[in-house]
Ligand SMILES: Nc1ncnc2c1ncn2[C@@H]1O[C@H](COP(=O)(O)OP(=O)(O)OP(=O)(O)O)[C@@H](O)[C@H]1O
């Protein structure tokens with residue numbers, strides 16, 4: 001497949017084979033042509049040349065309706081649901097069951113309930129207002145919406161985890177695996193390699209608009225995958241460019257909080273990127289919340305640029321020069 005936008009050739013030679021029941025990662029760096037390729041599959045744009053076959057039959061999509069009719073559906077990256085409508089109304093928006101010209105709400109809710117049950121999204125009520133759901137639950141509703149088209153055999157997911165926290169990612173992965181087990185083919189785009197290795201069984205790599213290679217995830221190492229994506233040796237790309245100085249900017253001593261944190265100690269130097277590792281629930285977010293002044297430590301001390309922070313507010317932390325990019329950008333990361 002080929003597609004140019006004026007002078008820019010977004011796709012030179014794209015190829016992709018999706019098998020039934022497969023979770024297939026589409027990998028590539030920024031500008032590799034992934035979104036252009038997916039847009040063609042979804043009927044948003046038409047290719048300059050090339051062919052699409054669905055179940056062996058050649059298809060041309062002039063618009064998204066035609067792609068959907070051929071069984072291709074997408075879970076949008078950004079949430080597109082309407083907060084004031086119910087879960088059921090959002091799922092069947094524009095497609096509501098009608099009775100004498102009016103929306104048949106009992107039928108609507110029943111249909112949504114069946115679909116949610118079917119997908120294993122048991123915690124979500126069809127009558128709940130969208131705004132009362134967690135971001136992860138809203139993302140699950142997006143998926144339910146994509147799958148409300150019963151004939152959808154091919155599901156495209158473009159960075160579906162970008163808006164949800166780590167704990168809910170697992171829930172989402174479970175439902176994706178269940179869909180694959182039922183024979184749906186899934187194209188999964190993510191910049192997080194760890195997700196690709198955890199979830200996908202196949203990969204295809206694009207670089208500069210061209211197909212590079214494909215294979216089974218179990219047959220490739222992370223290093224090799226990155227090398228194909230960047231088209232070079234890993235060592236050049238990942239050379240360390242930050243060199244920490246000896247100046248300590250943040251120091252945490254014997255910090256304890258509730259049952260979550262016990263005697264935490266670390267020092268952060270200027271120019272340093274410090275990784276904090278731990279399982280879900282190990283207290284990483286709580287530690288950051290305390291440093292940022294969202295919670296108060298029970299014991300221990302925090303020094304920021306030599307100044308002791310004690311029972312400090314978020315406002316003070318910001319004024320001192322701390323910034324916090326939260327786990328859940330949409331709900332708690334918004335500053336108005
Ligand atoms: N509508 C457009 N008009 C002009 N150029 C475009 C258009 N859409 C995409 N491009 C260009 O085509 C190339 C491929 O872009 P595309 O968005 O498909 O890449 P991508 O693999 O999705 O990248 P990313 O990982 O950043 O999302 C890029 O050079 C991009 O600038």
Ligand SMILES: [Mg+2]
Nearest residue numbers: 031034035036
């Ligand atoms: Mg893209």
